[in-house]
Amino acid sequence: MSQPAYIALTGGVGGAKLALGLQQVLAPDAISFIVNTADDFEHLGLPICPDIDTLLYTLSGEANTEVGWGRRGETWQFMAALERLGGETWFRLGDRDLAMHIRRRALLQAGETLTQVTAALAQAMGVAHAILPMSDAPVRTRIATQAGELAFQHYFVRDRCEPVVTRIRFDGSETATLPDQIAQRFADPHLAGIIICPSNPFVSVDPILAVPGLRDAMQRSGVPIVAVSPIVAGAAIKGPTAKMMRELNMPNDAVAVAKHYLGLVHGFVLDTQDAALAGPISALGLRTVVTPTVMVTLADRVHVAQQTLQFIKQFQ
């Protein structure tokens, strides 16, 4: 008999921490990662997929864990030379990281889909667990701010999330389709649970949920769906989630995240610092589990993965 299989929805750095924990405790055919591609953009003529790359680097042990993004042992000779030539340097591309984008471009130019390209890159990097782009067609996050509408990376990297967010939309998501690879995994009879990683709900998870057919596929699967809170004690572990929540006029706490996922998830994983919020979240009709969710070490990541899988099993 085949073992139970899981699907995790994830963005970049925050979600990748849990993805690494899940990779540590589950075999390659027992977990698939569906990754946000709405942060992707073309820069300097290269197709940059920040969240896919974060997963590739994290799951291959290539992530730079000291600075929290990019590649281990990265160097910046290219960037320094480009700066001297007057090129754009607001988005930092390391020498080793560049190889990923150049190789991806070559494979895309040869006619492969982003799903196929990502599988080839993962294989070359030694990653056996499936990293699945949420869509092969481009979907692009556009951030409406008080300073006008911005492409995601302009908001996120160039402008350091400083503009006040008023609205978020996902350009191209109406016409995107769910890749077969993803549809098949949701239809897998061994599917035992779906995990929403502690990624930004608005710019990492929502674009995945906006791919036509994905939300339906999740619900039709009939398996428990649980989210791990990206907000702990009113602050985002990583990135601008809490700031965005304030700007979007919601309380910046785990309850608001749980409400955001209401109607989709059945369970919610809360940090021990937020134990007092278990009551209000239960009152929304969700099951909860309270456990340390701040992931600093690899052991922390494994702990959250194990707790989340344990939580899912309790639904059966």
Place this chain on the structure above:
Amino acid sequence: MSQPAYIALTGGVGGAKLALGLQQVLAPDAISFIVNTADDFEHLGLPICPDIDTLLYTLSGEANTEVGWGRRGETWQFMAALERLGGETWFRLGDRDLAMHIRRRALLQAGETLTQVTAALAQAMGVAHAILPMSDAPVRTRIATQAGELAFQHYFVRDRCEPVVTRIRFDGSETATLPDQIAQRFADPHLAGIIICPSNPFVSVDPILAVPGLRDAMQRSGVPIVAVSPIVAGAAIKGPTAKMMRELNMPNDAVAVAKHYLGLVHGFVLDTQDAALAGPISALGLRTVVTPTVMVTLADRVHVAQQTLQFIKQFQ
């Protein structure tokens, strides 16, 4: 009164040695370099211009004089990472060198001509002397060999000049046009001489001469045209010139080079090791000067530049 001005035709490494010598002894407005672009190719989605880059690096003091190509202080992190991803690595792109191609691509995509892009890159690199691509439209050297026809860089780099050459043609040269920047310099009343640098006659200088209007412009200028021999004592100082000459059934000596340029040049600069060939070359109707032309040090380069300019002055 304005000073006399010169034009030099050059390919990559061999010609760039004399170009550096000329740069040392002439002011920016006294010398222009017309550079072969028939070695250019698109690789990994990037526009690579090997001869232009060699000039840019040489004239900015950025050339790697130890290995004879590429940039000083170059690193290879990108290449190592690309190899791991299964990418093409036969053409070595250093981390710093990559910046040049990425920046060139961005400027070309923005609608600038190769002439404009090269001027911008030269300015950013601190090169005040004019580096002028022979054409803004692509011209591509194709090498017919006993192993079939090859794109130049496949012949030159990937196959290390090993296939036996049977014929050389310049794809696109019929429809190429002389950039205005070049036409103006040939028409400059202060033009005092034209120098053919010691580059490969067949794959570096011939493609320049094949640009419609260029040979005419040289001849109509009425100034002395002199070539510096790329062959010394029957061997090429750099690259496959001598090997090509044997394969194209010509003697691999300076006389054959002089014959190749017959009808175009008025003078020929010969190495002291080939002093005995001054007679046969004079017999072709060319003036000659015999001087050490092997350029190892910067002083050697300056010496050949000075001797060549002195030689041109003797025509007046």
